[in-house]
Amino acid sequence: MSKRLPSSSEFLSHIAYDLVIFGFDGHDLKILILEYHNTGFFALPGGFVRRDENLENAVQRGLTERTGIDSIYLEQFYTFGSVQRYKPEVMEAIVKANDFELPPQHWMLDRFISVAHFALINYNNVSPTPDELSDSIEWYNVNELPDLILDHKKIVKKAHEHLISNLYSRPVGKNLLPERFTMKELQKVHEAILGNPLRRTSFQRKMLSLDMLDRHEKLFSGKAHKAPYLYSFREEE
Amino acid sequence: MSKRLPSSSEFLSHIAYDLVIFGFDGHDLKILILEYHNTGFFALPGGFVRRDENLENAVQRGLTERTGIDSIYLEQFYTFGSVQRYKPEVMEAIVKANDFELPPQHWMLDRFISVAHFALINYNNVSPTPDELSDSIEWYNVNELPDLILDHKKIVKKAHEHLISNLYSRPVGKNLLPERFTMKELQKVHEAILGNPLRRTSFQRKMLSLDMLDRHEKLFSGKAHKAPYLYSFREEE
């Protein structure tokens, strides 16, 4: 009773995408990692592009399937195309461990070039869902990842670098935090991404000077000190 | 006596690359545009990836074929994968105008995802060479391009944006200028890329503070004024 893989008439051969999905739990920067069934292989979520589908739509679709969330910040950052990443035995092991039928020249065992994307999502609104071939998908601290297959470690590294270089030009916190947040929470996001502490007053001044934030009511947390304001990112025009 | 296209066993299907090759003639930022034989089509140089070849090697190979230069600054910046760019009639016209045999289901008429790169080269060391399908390759002012096929105009725009955002973090002038150059020449390169004038003294101070330049002997141009120093970009460690 072995299952059937999708046929090559449905998908573009040689093209895949990988996803580095970032989240923030209040302390650390995290990403979602899949564990493939019965293989001990860890990998980034990924998928293929349908023949009649835009690349970006395919990625958005995969992201929604893994997280249950629509309309997330998503950005393509690099395409990985070295020959060294062609390891048919890895894919073969994954497919076989999942009890799929595997014709010898199947397109999924051929060489792939992968268009890597990263996403920023709100950690608390997500219900991570494994794909057909994997039995778990879990959050891992960016600095404490398990061994990943192929060049996925390199993909994560490059994604993280892109995230850092975008920190001040895009509303990064908007996608990692709830709709409204305190300045301290935003600072913690930035610190988690950069990996080093920031000065409170300079950070506040810089963020406000970017003219991206709206100030709202105060948040009374019940703690014995002055209540901080809540902020939100202004909707871009 | 029609010629034969390469077979699909040699190349990866569905994957192409396009090249935005920047040069600087002393006044304007230029790029190389191909004109396809007998079609009136203008396009970016591009090509396909061999099955046993790294993506980046394929691009480097194409670049060398078009310019005659090795070891050029080359950077991947985006992968274009919308369905709208699938226009088999364009490729068909090009191939037919060049008197190639064209089997109906040929892989070159299928949908492609294109990994776009930009290169920076020294305008004067180059002998642009058309590819098999085109009869000319010429420098065009970035702001005065002819109509280009598919989404190539968009690709150029994005390449230019990337170039601008890299201006101060990478030795951009190194690749667009001769080995040794004056501060004024470097300033002109930056002005051509940015599209607006820069202040002489601030520019000089900024460039020197980046600690990327070595100062050499003066250049006596024969003009009736103080001779400027020559500079070169320091070899990175």
Added chain:
DNA sequence: TGTTTATTGTCTCAATTTGTAACAATAGTA
């Protein structure tokens, strides 16, 4: 051989931005 012209290298001072710390406000606790 001075004098002039065009351009370059350097310096100065003001304007702006950033780093750092101090201080006052305040929500809840003791």
Added chain:
DNA sequence: TACTATTGTTACAAATTGAGACAATAAACA
């Protein structure tokens, strides 16, 4: 009412940048 922890704001020094002035100089010219 005093105390604690944290926040918003202000103040001042340090660093960076903007804008211009000025002296140096290579060749042309008188």
